[in-house]
Amino acid sequence: MTFKELGVTADRQLVNEIKEAKVDVRDSQEEFKIQRVPKIMVRNEDYLEEYFKPRELSIGPIHSADSSLFKKELKLKLAEYFITETHNTADGLLIFFKAGFKDIKKHFDKDIIMSCTDDELIRLVFLDGCAMLGFIHSYLFQGLNKFHISNRQAELIRQDLLLMENQVPFTVLHALTRYASCVTKYEWLIPQFVHENSIIPKDLLYVILDHKDSLFGKGNGTKRPDHILDLYRRILLTIPHDSHNCFDTLLSFFDSTFRYVFSRLRVLIGYVLACLGVMERFDTPTDDSKYMISRMHSFRNIQELKTAGIKLKPTYSLRRIFFHSRFFIAGQLSIPALVVDDSTERMLLNLVAYEMCLNKEQQATDSWVTSYVNLLDVLIDNEQDVKDLRAAGILQNHLSSDNEVAQLINRVGSNCFAPSKDTYEHVREKIEKHYRRKCAIWMAQVCQSNFSSPWTILALFAATAVLGLTAVQTYYAVNPKN
CATH class of the missing domain: 1.20.5 (Single alpha-helices involved in coiled-coils or other helix-helix interfaces)
Incomplete structure (x- = not known):
């Protein structure tokens, strides 16, 4: 291929092209806009596109051109049902809606609404928002039969409403529910719908009630969710009340006391030996050595953690991942439980894609799901690892075999790029330190053998x-x- 064929024909042309080229840099404070999944997520694997595309009902502008997904007749029926249930009229509700969303385009990436006028986008979002709320109400109160929606279709639509490319702004849904005659009832439709489809196997409705202000962006400087998928993610991050065990509290106290005494003795012995010239004083690890330990972990799966005496315990929030090394011998890894069914892979990939679209400041601190998937990918290699996680109550397998679960986690992990800052890096570092202790492995082997x-x-x-x-x-x- 010649340079001419490459497009470099003259000095001035090259200089002008360089000047005209602009780097698309996302501002660290930029608000999220509804957009397509990052191309890097689907660049190498064409089949991944199916995990981000709706299969039964499109919502929002991205897939609205697909007539097989738009289903205008069904949307009109669902919208009419919602409007009637809220004791409104379509024309009156639309007038109020248009008055409150004159700047609707600011919620969407410009690349997906270039062909839409403001009025067209408002009408589309209004119809889809009403249809979503109509479906959610009917889904929760077993009223889908009147729309001739089968159980299989209902399941597909349920999953479609939680896809990143299939959203309308949460402020739209909130505004529509505020126009309802019984606001309280409709205000809880969405969180109840999200809760019933959670991948964490625990009743978290009471958690939603306790944290409703932070979840919905009411006061305390928190903003509203970007869309339903964002609300779903916030619920996964919400911390339920832990039941305090007196024995565990006492054990933790003795463990912390033991660690403090041991660390003081270690420093004292090192100082004495250094004074005697026997050996150099013990030094604390440098930042570089800590970085190498956290990045180059030597453990590969659950089986190897078991050989080091590490036990597993389920938690019910992505903010609750801990590792405790009791008396430098016994270890316990607490990790969120996960329901694995035929929708889990799609859900995890969309949550990861959403985190990739956050601004740089948020990516540095809020890559919870991405870090969780990466950690699971490290811990799970084969079906025996899945079996041990099931026995510990961490995994609930609704697929046909444990091997399928292992393949699913590894597949998601291989398509999940490491975040700029791993949220659970400190957990990996603690596990690695425990895993490198020979005494911990010896004691574990003695216990397992005898x-x-x-x-x-x-x-x-x-x-x-x-x-x-x-x-x-x-x-x-x-x-x-x-």
Whole structure:
């Protein structure tokens, strides 16, 4: 290929083209706009596009040109149902709606609304918003039969409403519910719908009630969710009330005390040995060494963590991932539970894609789902890892086999790019430090070899009792009572 064919024909032309070229830099404070999934997510794998495209009903402008998904007749029926249920009229509600959303275009990326006028976009968003609320109301109150929507169609629409490219601004849905005659009832439709489709297996409705202001952006400087998918993500990050166990609290106290005493003794011994010239004083790890430990972990899956005596415990929020190393020997990894079914892969990929579209400041601090998927990908290699996570109550498998779950997690992880800052980097670092302790591995091997079943424990107690009785008998044989 010649330089002419490459388009470099003259110095002046090249200079002008360089001047005209602009780098698209996302401002660190820029608000999120409804947009397409980043091309990098689907660049190498064409099949991934199917995970971001609706299969039954399009919402918003991105897929509105597909007549097989737009389904105008169904949308009109759902919208009419919602408007009637809220004791409004279509023309009156549209007038109020248009008055409040004259700047509707600011909520969308300009590339997806170039062919739309303001009025066309407002009408589209109004129809889709009413149709969404009509479907959600009918879905929650078992009223889909009147629209001749089968269970299979309802399931597909349910998943479609949580896709990143299939959204309308949350402020639109909030405004439409505010026009309802019974505001409180319709204000809770969306969070209840999201809650029933959560990938975390716990009843979190009481959590939503306790955190409603932060979830919906009411006061405290929090903004409203960008759309339903954003609300879904916020609920996954909401922290439920933990039930406090007195034994665990006491154990943690003794553990922290032991760690403090051990660290002081370690420094003292190091100082004494350094003064005697026996060895250099113990130094704390540098930032570079900490970085290398966190980035170059040597553990590969759950099986290897088990060999180091690490136990697993489920939590119910993405903000609740911990690792505790008790007395430098026993370890416990607490990780959020996950329901794995035929919609989980689609849900995780869309949440990851949404986090990739956040501004730089948010990406540096809020890549929770992306970090969670990366951590699962590290921990799960095969079906035995899935089996252990199921036994610990962390995974609920609704697929046909554990091997399918392992493949699903690895597939999502391979298509999930590492965030600029891993939210759980400190957890990986703690696991790695524990995993490198030989004493922890030795103690775990001893426990697994000798205390893996109740029979071996009973045998140990029996042997101890026999030895004790033998010792007493011997003592009295040597020193008989007068």
